[in-house]
Amino acid sequence: MSYIIIIVSCVFVNNIVLSQFMGICPFLGVSKQIKSSVGMGAAVVFVMVCASACTYPVYKLLERFEITYLRTIAFILVIALFVQLVEMILKKKVPPLYRALGVYLPLITTNCAVLGVTINNIDNDYNFLKSLTNAFATGVAFTLALVLFSGVRARIADSDLPKTFSGAPATLIAAAIVSLSFMGFSGII
C-alpha cells in the first residue's frame, strides 16, 4: 500500500517540477516538442532509477565510516560517473537507443531533479525498494509534466503576444497555469 501512496504522491500531489521546482531548466528547455519531451523523460526515468540504485549502497558505505556529510560530493560524483558510463555503453552496444536518448544524457548530470531524488530517498529513510519506487515515480512525474507542457507550448507558439511577454515570460506564466491545475490534486492523500 505504501508503494501506491509513494507513486500517487510523487506523480500528482507533489509533482517534482510543478510543485517542488526541481529540474526547471530542462522543463523549460526541452518541452518545445512532444517527441523531444518523451525522449528526455525516458532518459530521466532511466537515470533516476539507476542513480538511486547506485547511491543507496554508497550511502550505506558512508554511514559505516560515519562520513555521511560527504553525501553531496559522493552522490554527484556517482551520478556523473554513471551518466558517462551509460553514454559509452549505449553508444557501443545499443546504437538505436543511443540515437534516441544520447543528446539528453549529458544534460542530466546537472539536472537537479536527479540529485534531489537521491537526497530525498535518504531524508525520507526509504529502504532500497522504496527508493527505486520513489525514483521511478518521480521520473514519471517529470515526463508527465514535460509532455503536458509541450502541448501547451505548441499553442503559445501560434498565438499573438505583446512583444514584452513573448518568449520566456509567456512560457513561465503558462507554467504557472499548468501548476495551478496540479494544485487540484493536493489533499487527495
Add this chain to the structure above:
Amino acid sequence: MNEHSNWYEFSKGIIKENPNLVTLLGMCPTLAVTTLASNGIGMGLATMFVLVCSNFVISLLKNAIPKSVRLPCYIVIIAGFVTLIDFLMKGYLPKLHSALGVFLSLITVNCIILGRAEAFASKNPVFKSVLDGLGMGIGFTLTLFFMGSIREILGTGSWFGFKIPWLCDHPMTIFIMPAGGFFVLGILIAVVSKLKDKTPPKEIGCASCPNASACTDEQKAECAEKEAEAL
C-alpha cells in the same frame, strides 16, 4: 579577455547580465525558496559564497586541470564548498537551514555556478574571477530578494514580520503557492526586458546544458543539428 575594466566585470552581473532575469540560469532555487524575503536573501548569500570561492579556486587551478575532465573537477570543487556552507548554516542559522532544506545541497548543480566556472573563471585571472563571482552573486541575491518580497507581501500580507495593514486581512495565498512563483518570475522577466527596452530572452538555449554559456554560435548550431537528427 582583458579588454574590460574591473568595475565592468563586477557590475555586469547585477543588471546587464543578471543570471536569473537575463540569462535565465538557476531557475530552480529562484522559484523554490522565495516564499519569504528572508529565505531569498539566505539562499542568495549562500550561493554567492559558493560562487566566489569556486571562481577563486577554479581560476587558480585553471592551468592544472586537464581540459577533458574539467567538468567533474569543477563539480567536486563546488560540492566541497556547498558542504562547507551547509555545515556553517546548520551551526549558526539552523532555522534558515531547515527552511532551505534540500535546495542547499542542490546549490551544487546550480547552473549559474558551473556556467560561470566554465565561461569565466577558467579563462580569466584570479582577481577578475572573484569580482565576477561577487557581481553575479549580488545580482542573484537581489533577484531572490525582490521575488521573495513580492511573494511574501502579496501572499502573506507581511514583510519581515511587519504586518501590512489592509493586506494581512486578505492575503492572496496563491502567491506563496508554486503557481505564484512561476507567475511572479514571468512578470519580473517581462518587466526587466521592458526596462532594458529589449525583447525578452527567447528560451533557455541548450536546455540546461552547463556548457551552453561557453559555447560559440557554431557549437550551438552543431548541438541543435544533433538534436534534430535524434528526433
